[in-house]
Amino acid sequence: MSEHFAETDYNEAGLGASPEPAELVERVFGANADKAREYHRWLAQEATVRGLIGPRETPKLWDRHIINSAVVGEAIGKDLVVADIGSGAGLPGIPLALARPDLTVYLVEPLLRRTTFLSEVVEDLSLSNVIVVRGRAEDKEVLEKVGGVDVVTSRAVAPLGKLARWSLPLVHSGGVMVALKGSSAGEEIERDSKIIQKAKGLNPRVVEVGSSILDTPTYVVIIKKK
Template identity: 50%
Template structure:
């Protein structure tokens, strides 16, 4: 992926409600051209994370200085329209959404998407509902529940830092609509997790993708699984 010729520089000063834990200045970041229209929404979301997100224990205070590169941009580059990973107007379920990563970032960056934030814990679901309202995200809804019990389905099912891949796929296979796919945001252990999932007999077409090369360092690592077959252990 080439580095766009035009970038937008964002300077964000966090809302410091507790000077004991929050560095008052978040680092400046460069946004790729396609993401520029979302910069105000991402800024507002970053402020929510740096304020209420930390106060309610959804993210650690040490994450505040690296919200943009480690979290917001790391999630956003996955939905770059040029990547073709997520079609226009696709339905998405973000499993174990937590503080809204990646679901809220995707909703801000790609307002054409219909997104469900699936979260079992009440305090996290409450934060997500408040964030959706504050950010004015009309095509996002929060569902409190577990993937294993959810009756919804979507063209794209995603998760970030929820569980090892083999366990995650056992939970989410039921949520993938016919012809759909799983996009699991992973770290350096992605290749090893793919091997474990395949060894466990979880059939599907696996692809390891780097997103945001030249924009975020390190690039975001995505495991794409298509033609996923629901593991026998997950069948009723």
């Protein structure tokens, strides 16, 4: 990994980074714990400077963003191919790839400045199981590159109905979309049920993940493709 982040520079940046929950980081990321720490530094320093993460989010990076994203792996089977759409600064895709090195993860993001950031992080952390793809989930080019994956993930991208229209075409029949949502996820399912069905989505359900790790529950909506 690069020396892009000298420890003194990081500490003196005045960014108010959250204290590291060391035991939890080791537990969640295992052999990739040091890479998770380096990713935290990328978010706390570079992502804030580049406008990818709001400065007010910096104190919450570990629990609200990095570990919150990693626990999505509880809803994903082994040795699968995942597309993370609207990946932004790499959430949840990069923490997921770090916590679950058995997964192959595509980071799908339309904005150049974000894909540039993602490519730099992937190279710096030597993430051989991560591929950055520039484009929108609904683009023909993206469908040709990553279509037929096992799982599509997303976080804070769009309302559930719109997410289903974007996500499910990328998933093979029998695959699933796994979308991080808030406590109102059940209401979104009810509101957008017809759109989900039209997108060939089956049996939408809300699942809580990370309950043994995080104080604040993390909810994901899982929808299977017909």
